Amino acid sequence: MPSVKEIPVRFVVERAKAQDCAEAALPYRTLIADWYEENHYTLEGYETLHEIDEHFPELKEKPETDSQTEPVIIPGCVLGRFRTDPESARLLVRIIHEIHRRMTIPQKESRKATRPEDVRQDTWTWAHVMRVMLRAGIIGTNHKSIFGDMIERILGKKVKSNSIRRSTKGDYRIVDAFDYEIEKADADICNEIMGLFMPLLMPKK
Numbered sequence: 001m002p003s004v005k006e007i008p009v010r011f012v013v014e015r016a017k018a019q020d021c022a023e024a025a026l027p028y029r030t031l032i033a034d035w036y037e038e039n040h041y042t043l044e045g046y047e048t049l050h051e052i053d054e055h056f057p058e059l060k061e062k063p064e065t066d067s068q069t070e071p072v073i074i075p076g077c078v079l080g081r082f083r084t085d086p087e088s089a090r091l092l093v094r095i096i097h098e099i100h101r102r103m104t105i106p107q108k109e110s111r112k113a114t115r116p117e118d119v120r121q122d123t124w125t126w127a128h129v130m131r132v133m134l135r136a137g138i139i140g141t142n143h144k145s146i147f148g149d150m151i152e153r154i155l156g157k158k159v160k161s162n163s164i165r166r167s168t169k170g171d172y173r174i175v176d177a178f179d180y181e182i183e184k185a186d187a188d189i190c191n192e193i194m195g196l197f198m199p200l201l202m203p204k205k
Contacts (some may be wrong), residue, residue, distance in 0.1 A: 007158045009035070013048050022056035026114065029053075033116045050199075075150045077141045082200065091200050092138070098196060099129055124189055125170025126151060132193045134175060136201055142175050 009032060016028035029052050033138045074083040074092070088140050102121045103111075110120035133139045141147065148165030172184050 009082060011050060016052050017055045021124050023054050030115060077146050077150055079137060079140045082138050087166045093154050095196050095200060100155055102156060126164050127170030127174055128189045128193055131175045132190050136197060144172050
């Protein structure tokens with residue numbers, strides 16, 4: 001029997017789904033998302049948040065923009081099905097756009113955000129993203145220039161040419177570092193970013 005002091009996440013999920021509309025369910029979803037983020041359980045939280053989002057489609061990520069639906073030739077540094085399978089390739093493009101969106105949310109909008117995912121992520125860098133993608137087997141190179149070219153090609157007009165390849169933000173030494181060699185803050189950021197890639201990495205049903 002659960003402790004009175006610890007309300008089970010499952011209870012909150014079911015209470016969220018029992019609401020009449022997405023607006024009423026949002027506080028429950030936000031509570032769960034905040035708890036997962038604060039306790040660094042981003043990966044474990046994907047399934048429960050996804051369950052609520054599926055019940056209320058209005059809570060899903062914002063619709064793709066035209067730039068996200070334009071055909072993108074996935075570079076050769078992307079491995080296997082992530083490049084050759086159309087569905088996986090499209091999902092990869094959406095995830096990269098979502099990461100960029102979270103990194104660049106205007107501060108004014110971020111302060112008014114009602115969802116954790118709409119808060120600007122100032123501490124995320126492309127070095128963190130590269131580490132996650134390399135360790136997840138999505139890309140097969142640790143070369144900053146090749147990685148930067150891939151990201152710039154996917155984001156298209158959203159970024160200037162060479163902006164990521166020549167960026168001084170982010171310590172790329174963490175890309176190949178062992179887990180015990182990186183700071184806890186960097187490890188937590190990588191876990192948060194890995195959570196975004198979970199739909200791509202999970203086995204197809």
